Amino acid sequence: MKKDIKELLNFIKEAPTPYHTVMASAKRLLKAGFTELKLSEVWQLQPGGRYFVKAFDSTLLAFALGTESGPLRIAAAHTDFPCFRLKPQPEITREGYGVLNVEKYGGMMLRTWLDRPLALAGKVALRSADPFVPQVKLVDFARPLFTIPSLAIHMDREVNDEGKLNAQKDMLPLAAVGGEELTADFFHAWLAEQLHVEPADILSYELSAYPYEEGSLCGLNEELVSSPRLDNLTSVLACLQGIMAVDMAKMTGLRMAVLFDNEEVGSQTKQGAGSAVLLQVLERIYLALGKSREEMLAAIAAGFMLSVDVAHALHPNFMDKCDPSHKPVLGGGVVLKQAASQSYAGDTEAVAIVRGVCEACDIPWQHFVNRSDSRGGSTLGSIASALVPLRTMDIGLPLLAMHSARELMHGNDQRALVKLIKQVLA
Template sequence: MQQQNSLVKQNISTYDMQKGSWMMTAKIISQDLLEFLGKSTSPYHTVATSADILESSGFMELKAGETWNLQVGGTYYIRIYDSSLIAFHISGIPRAGLRIAAAHTDFPCLKIKPAASISMHGYGKVNVEVYGGMIRSSWLDRPLSVAGKVVLRGENPFHPVIKLVDARRPVMTIPNLAIHMNRQINEGIELNPQKDMLPLMTMTGEKKNEEFFLDFLSSEFSCEKKDILSYELTIYPTETGCRMGLKNEFISSPRLDNLTSVKACLTGIIEGKREDGIDVIALFDNEEVGSSTKQGAGSFVLPHVLQRVYTALGFTAEDYLVDIACGFMLSLDVAHAMHPNVPEKNDITNFPVLNGGVTLKIAASQAYAGDAEAIAVVTALCQDENIPFQYFVNRSDIKGGSTLGSILSANLPIRTMDIGVPILAMHSARETMGIKDQEAMENLLCKFFS
C-alpha cells in the first residue's frame, strides 16, 4: 500500500481477515477529522487538502483540458474549477461494477462582496452577503478570519494568476447589540443580512474612502494591490474544533456539514480499493445554494467525467449506460439528530441520536434519494460489518432539507441512497456530532469500496 497522509490514519486502521471488519479507533479518527476541518476553511482549501491526501496515497492528477491516458490499476483525480473534485480507481476487471460516493465541499457562511470596504463613523466594516441557509445569530461575537482565493493579473487576460489564501488569524467580528439597547433581545430578533451581519474589521478614523480591505489583502498575502482583479473569499470562525462531553463523546466544530462526508469519502476510496470495478468519489461545490453551477451536482460534470473514463479505457457508450444501470451511489450529507431539548421536532419512530451510527435518510418526497432496494443494500453492508445504523425521516408536518443525491441521480440514473452522520445545530457557526459516528461512516465507506 502506498504511503498515506496522516489524515487518513497511516498505521491506525487494520483489516481483520478473520472477522472481515475494519477495526478503527474512534478517538484517532476524530482527531484526523478535526485536523481536516482545521485545514478546510473554504471550498478551495477543502479541495486542496483533499488533493494532498490523494496524492500522498498515490493518486495522479488529471487535467480537464488534456487527453487522458488511463491504465487499469491506476488511481486518478481531477479538480473541477478548484472547488470541486472527482477521484477514481480503476481495478482488475473495470466493468465488474461501478460504485460512487458523493458529498459537498461548501458550507453556509458569509462571503465578501467586491468593493468591500465600508468606512462609517470611524469604523471600518466589510460588505458581505449570506451564502446558504446559515443560522445568523450563531456568527455574532466570534473571532472571524478570511480564506478563499485571490485572482491576480497575469500575462494573458484569459489566464490570470490564482492564489489560495487563508489569514488563519482573527481579523474581524460581528458584534451583538447590548441588551441595554435592545431589551427584547432574548425574545428573539431578526438579523438583517445587509445591516446587522457586517463584520467590524478596523478603525478608520476620519478616512472616508480608504480601501482598507484591499490593503489587507495586499499586505497579508504579499501581492500588489494594483494586480488584484477579483477574489472569492469566505469568512470563517477561527475557533477550532474539539472533543467535548463528560466522556469526550462529542465533537464540536465548524463545518461538520458537510466535511464529515468529504473525509469519509476520501478514507473510503483510499483504504477500501476493490480488486475489480471502478470506484469514484465526487466532491461538489455549491450544494448549499442549489447545486446549479458548472461545479455543482446539478451540472453534467460527473456524467462527462465518467464518459471520458469509459472512452479512455476503450469501452463503448452502451457499456457505460449498462454499468450506470447496474451501479450504486451513496450520497453523503449530515442528518438531523434528535435535539435533547426539542425532541418533538423529530419523527415519532425514526429519530437518529448522536453516537447511534450511520443515518439512512428517507423521504417520500424524494428530497433524499433512495428506494427499498437501496435501503436494503446499505442495511446489509452495515449488518455484515456490525456497523451501527439508524433512520431519519422528517415529521410528516415539517418540511426538511434536501441533498445532492436526488439532483445527481436525476442526471445520472443510478440507484442511490442518502446517508450521513447525525448532528445538532446544523448550519450553525459551530455544530455538534457524536465521536463514534464518524468511525461508523468511514467503516461503511471502506466496506462499500472493498
C-alpha cells in the same frame, strides 16, 4: 484524543473554504499514490490505476480502476458550507469604523456568528500578461481579522424574546477602527499589502469569513465532537478514506469518491452535483479504457451511489421537532435518510442494500424521516442521480446545531460512517 477524530479535526482546520477542502483532499490522495489528471488534457488511463481530477478547484473526483470488469460504485459528498462571502466592493466607513459588506452563502443560523473571531480565506485573481489566464492565489489569513459584535441588551431589551437579525444591516463584520485615517478603500489596500501587489492588480476574489476556532472534544466522557464545518467535512473525509482504502488486488470495475461544490446553494453550477461533470468524467474513463458509451450506460444502470451528507439528530430540548417514530440520536450510528418527496434519494432496493451491508458488517444504523408537517432539508443525491441515473441512497451521520457556526456530533458515528463507505467501495 483518538487518532481518527484528531485526523478529522486537522482536516477541518485545513479546509476553511471549498478550495482548501479540495487542496487538502488532493494532498492526501497524492500521498496515497493517486495520480492527478487535468480536465483540459487527454487522459491515458491504465487498469489497476488510481487517479483524481479537480473541477474548477472546488470539486474533486477520485477513482480507482479494477483490472477486470465489475460494478460501478460511488460515494459522493459536498465541499461547501454556510459562510459569509465578501462582496466585490466591501468597504463601508461609518464614523471612523470600517465594516465589510458581506452576503450569506447557504442557509446560515445568523445569531451563531455573533461575537466570534472571524478569519478570511479563499481565492484571489491577479492581473497577468494574458487576460484569459489571470494569476490565481489561494489564501488563508489564518488569524482573527474581524468580528460581528452584538448590540448590548441594554439597547435591545427584547433581544431574548425577538432576536431577529437582518443579514444586510446587523451582520456586517467590524474590520477596522481608524478615525480620519481610515480610507475608503481600506480593505483593498490591506489585501494588496498582504499579497505584496498593487491594489489595481487585484482583479477579483472569492473570499469567505470563517470562525477562527478549532474543533474540540466535549461531554463528560469526551464522546462528543464540537467543531465548525462538520457539515459536510465529516462526509468528505469519510469518502476520501473509503476510496484510499480500496484493495486494488481484489477490486473489480470502477470505484469513485466525488466531492461536489455548491450543494448549500442548490448544486446548479458547473462544478455542482447538478452539472454534467460526473457524467463527463465517467464517459472519459470508459472511453480511455476502450469501452463503448453503451457499455458505460449499462454500468451506470447497474451501479450504486451513496450520497453522504449529515442528518438531523434528535434534540434533547426540542423533542417535538422529530418525527414521532424516527428519532436518530448522537452515537446511534449511520442515518438512512428517506423522504416520499425524493428530496432525499433512495428507493426500496437502495434502503435494503445499505441496511444489508450495515447488518452484515455490524455497523449501527438508524432511520431519519421528516415530520409530515415539516419541509425539512435536501441534499445532492436526488440531483446527481437524475443526471447520472444509478440507484442512490442518502446517508450521513447525525448532527446537532446543523448550519450553526459550530456544530456537534458523536465520534462513534464518524467511525460507523467510514466503515460503511469502505465496505460499499470495497
